Amino acid sequence: MKRLKSVTVHPAVRASRLGKIFDDQAIPGDSPRIPDYREGKRHLYIGPKKGKMFHVCASLDTRYICCSTHVISHISNCPFECTYCFLQNYLTDTTLSLVADTGAILDEIREKTVLQPWRLFRIGTWELGDSIAIPPLNQAAAELVEGFSGMPNCILKLRTKSAEVEPLLDIDHGRKTVVSWTINPRQVITREEIGTAGLDARLDAMARVSSAGYPIGLHFDPMILFPGWEKAYRQTVQEIFDAVSPEEVIWISIGSLRFNPEMKKKIENNYPASTITAQEMVLGDDNKFRYLRPIRVDMYRHLLDLLDEHGAGHCFTYLCMERWNVWHEVFGRYPMSIGHLDFLMAQSVYNRFPEICACKPDRQKYLALEY
Numbered sequence: 001m002k003r004l005k006s007v008t009v010h011p012a013v014r015a016s017r018l019g020k021i022f023d024d025q026a027i028p029g030d031s032p033r034i035p036d037y038r039e040g041k042r043h044l045y046i047g048p049k050k051g052k053m054f055h056v057c058a059s060l061d062t063r064y065i066c067c068s069t070h071v072i073s074h075i076s077n078c079p080f081e082c083t084y085c086f087l088q089n090y091l092t093d094t095t096l097s098l099v100a101d102t103g104a105i106l107d108e109i110r111e112k113t114v115l116q117p118w119r120l121f122r123i124g125t126w127e128l129g130d131s132i133a134i135p136p137l138n139q140a141a142a143e144l145v146e147g148f149s150g151m152p153n154c155i156l157k158l159r160t161k162s163a164e165v166e167p168l169l170d171i172d173h174g175r176k177t178v179v180s181w182t183i184n185p186r187q188v189i190t191r192e193e194i195g196t197a198g199l200d201a202r203l204d205a206m207a208r209v210s211s212a213g214y215p216i217g218l219h220f221d222p223m224i225l226f227p228g229w230e231k232a233y234r235q236t237v238q239e240i241f242d243a244v245s246p247e248e249v250i251w252i253s254i255g256s257l258r259f260n261p262e263m264k265k266k267i268e269n270n271y272p273a274s275t276i277t278a279q280e281m282v283l284g285d286d287n288k289f290r291y292l293r294p295i296r297v298d299m300y301r302h303l304l305d306l307l308d309e310h311g312a313g314h315c316f317t318y319l320c321m322e323r324w325n326v327w328h329e330v331f332g333r334y335p336m337s338i339g340h341l342d343f344l345m346a347q348s349v350y351n352r353f354p355e356i357c358a359c360k361p362d363r364q365k366y367l368a369l370e371y
């Protein structure tokens, strides 16, 4: 409760496991609908499920080679304050919100995924906030982990910058949940990822989760340019693989800083000490600023070399929100479509983690998927 100024629990979920956590500290009622983005992070609302919550990631853009992950949008806003967070330009009700009907969420996922039993669904909970962040978000994550342990063709993807993994450690996860960290060097964490766990705490949590048998995901996204970035990312990669074995890393994503012009203004207003908007960038036809292409390619190649040096060259590694030409410059090859990337990821899981993906992926079925 120490980060939170208030907790409101809707009467419909008062008796649920998550609804009971704050007992008499909670105000009964509907969402306080806090309009200010930063203030909304301090007011938690726990409410019932309204409408559908399971869908394809809203960032999917057919002009890019997207990983076509699915998401559950049961969390909205985040107690952390990353300066580059797109939520500051996205949310209207900025109250930190959590849906407590975990059983209903799991039912919706089962109903949809049972229709394509041949397909491996990767399902994230980070679209509108950090999956684990603080209690009770981590307790909600633990409920989902238990539910996913019995779903044959689904993988739950938790993604975090926190170290609040305690509720995950002693539960039956059946290896069907990947716990992932967004990773950046200490310099970036301190300046741009305000309120998140430091690198040491994240790596300690990662090692504990890995010891508990969970596969690990790594997200170097957004990579951020600053003087000495090459050395800093080198040191960070070294520390990651001191903490966990590459054999337990199921996939690695890489992307660079990006934001649209409206968000640039929000960043400069909300976080005037941040320097991330000062770099030279180009505006893409998706209306997002990015570093110049040669710089992005240089950053990605540098990171790939580091992964190779640390024995992680065989982990499935992909770019986030980049076109085929950047893939080609970085990897010397590229997936021919979003469905092809979906297939390649399923195939990698099948080959490296057969206990998670028992059904051999059928390339033709993935290639025929429509987005």
Ligand code: SF4
Pocket (backbone or CB within 6 Å): 077, 078, 079, 080, 081, 082, 084, 085, 086, 087, 128, 129, 130, 161
């Ligand atoms: S952890 Fe993610 S959701 Fe939370 S503020 Fe940072 S970027 Fe936004």
